[in-house]
Amino acid sequence: MRTKQEYLIRYKDGNLYCELADIWIDPSKPVKKALITHAHFDHFTFGCEEYISTKETAILLKERIGDNIKIKTFEYGEEFKINGIIISFHPSGHILGSSQIRFIFAEEKWLISGDFKLQKDQTCKQYEIVKTDYLISECTFGLPIFKWDESNKIANDISKWITNSPEKTSLLFCYSLGKAQRLLNEISQTDFKGNIYSHGSIHKMNNSYRELGIDIKDTIKIENKKKIDELKGSLILLPPSLSKGSYLKNFKNIQTAFASGWMSIRALRKRSGYDKGFAISDHADWDGILEVVKNSEAKNVFFHHGDSEALSKYLVEKESINVLLFGK
């Protein structure tokens, strides 16, 4: 048994770090070299000397922090070497460009899952099974109460929610990168044929997706809309940060909803302050996490980004998988 310091990848200052390559994964503070799994704000920070990611993530990253960063890109599956360690990106199905990262060193494989989902999503590459010895997995929804419905069912629920209240303006809050585009893609395949507007931050990401060859329905930038009365019966996509405060006063006769995996729990739905919640997530549910652990064939698993106690105990008891804890 090795000590924690001897693991190829470990936790340092709250971030994943590989000492042998002096490289950080999704660091929360500026470092020399950062591998970025995907372009969500909680997975990168400004001011790193060098970023390494997939091509898609690089473009989204630049859209968010500006063009003047040093960034090296690789294709999915393309192997590159740092200090003798073979590193490669693999699709994680979370959002466009998102990836798992595999390290191979001294015949030992390590896999960092990144954020991932197994559900079909036409706006990004499907999750790819990667075999490994050590798996570092997220477990945001690591309890069996989380079981996602098919996304087209959720999309139909959303469509019904809008069309059942033709007098109202429907405000759907969702993360501006990934979730918004997935929702647009799904909703455009439902019976809802009314106007769709989106907030500037979402509009920007829609354009980036389109430039990267993803077919996203055209939406109208809500900032360009002056006559509020014309919004009746239409759908507006907004980032969750605008749900509190005075922004909503710009509209008349509204109904609000939040699209997030957490919305499957009634207490959270009620507490959220939205009228309605749609349980759709870009993370894996309980079964999804178990499947990934199993398919990876990992003998040793670490969890982060979530409450891992129950999941760990379950894997140890039921699946005899060795779940390890990071020394933080």
Place this chain on the structure above:
Amino acid sequence: MSLKKFSELFGDLDSINSTNNKIEILKNYFLSNDPIDNSWAIYLLTGKSNKRFISGRYLKNLFSQIYEYPQWLIDTCYLKVGDSAEVITLLLKNKTNSRRKKLSNISLNELLSKTIPALSKLNEEEKNLEIKNLWETLPEDEHLIFNKILTGTFRVGVSIGLITKSISKLINIDEEIISHRLMGDFKPSIDSYEFLINKNINLQELNSKPFPFLLANTIEDKIFKNSINDFQFEWKYDGIRMQLIKRSGNVSLWTRGQELVNESFPELVEKMSYIKDDFVLDGELLVWNFKEQIAFDFSLLQKRINRKSPTRSIQIKYPIIFIAYDLLEINGRDIREIKLENRRIELEKYFSKWQNKTENNISDIFKICDLIFPNDWPDALTYKEKSRENNTEGLIIKKKTSTYSSGRKKGIWWKYKVDPMQLDAVLIYAKGGSGRRAGLYTDYSFALWKDKELIKFASAYSGLTNIEIKELDKWIRKNTIEKFGPVRSLKPEMVFEISFEKIQISKRHKSGIAVRFPRITKWRKDKKINDADSLENAYELMKKIS
């Protein structure tokens, strides 16, 4: 016509905040469903009965057994969700998808009048098998309602008032009539629904039912601008609010919670039936200290509330009294539209008649409330301060010209409660909440100083805003010393002002004191833990009051 429709109704009502929309949705539901299903829907929505067929614990054990799920995992999930019925619903999603049999289409009536009652006649093995079968044949969207009904935890944000409004709109009849029809016992049946939506008003049919209770508002400053002579003043008793009805010779006791409680207070029913007139009285039921002519503590009344057919010795040990403060109907004549001051004259007139002309003595169980006559508002305040001496909670102030209309109409009755007692205490434990507060630490324990030690003296759940709860929850997670199951012991750092109604010696508590209705009234961020009160302060407070 089905459980499906009712599940959809629940989903809609649960995700809509606008009252008008809820009324519209209810109206449409009633229009498009069978009378019998409607009557069950009303029964469930008004919380007329929440009979528990099996416990949440039983449900969780059963799930664990059937699907070979570790109990600890279900318990962990429960901490996140806060409701057994919902946890099992969410877990079932993970289980029944693949084993679906042919789905059943069951009506609300069938489920509630046949399927579920039949469960209690089965032995345990058969019962478990039947529940499993129902889980696997009911459509997924109906699991939540089924589990909630099974565990007696069906609740949704709909008030009786809202149901009343929607039926009133449905048939275009005054809300007050509907409200009256909905009072008291409601047995789901086609007849009871037809009665509810009957467009002809027949007062005979409303015979044994109480009137909608008139409720008091919290005192407002503007009332002090009025002349003191415009108001009637009474003590605010801490008992059970009740309408005492005698119609066609039959006596019925109805609580404000719309329960018929004749069986708990047979001595009152018997004595009142001696009175020759028919009447409806509004008043308070108390356990009475006849020697000192004041009410006993509410805790003695609790010994009577849930006990049906009390023995003679219980009746003597906890002697009750009904104190009437209003007369609403006399010999079939509804006098609610008469001014309060005139109703009071009638009340006094009839009371003295009954006292003198009833053969058996009734004054050992029935009296009318004394009025208070303050000279001016400061004088009223003095009375209020004295209310603890006679075991009352303060004053009730009623506008003399008011009529007795239903609900909590503004500007008619006010309660002027004695200021609560307060102590500043230190937060030392927190426990996870349930229901809407699941996943947050919302149950708190507070301590007072004894020398250099903090001794727990009260637990409180209410009083913080949602924003404060979230903030405190974050702080709790960061400042936990130890975890014992769902309870965390905390770094003593936060001081809160705790208000309560009563303080008394208690041998059961380590602190030696017990307080009633403790609640948080202020987060004293301005105070350090050394500024918190000591047990000695609490004892002083107790002395001052007694």
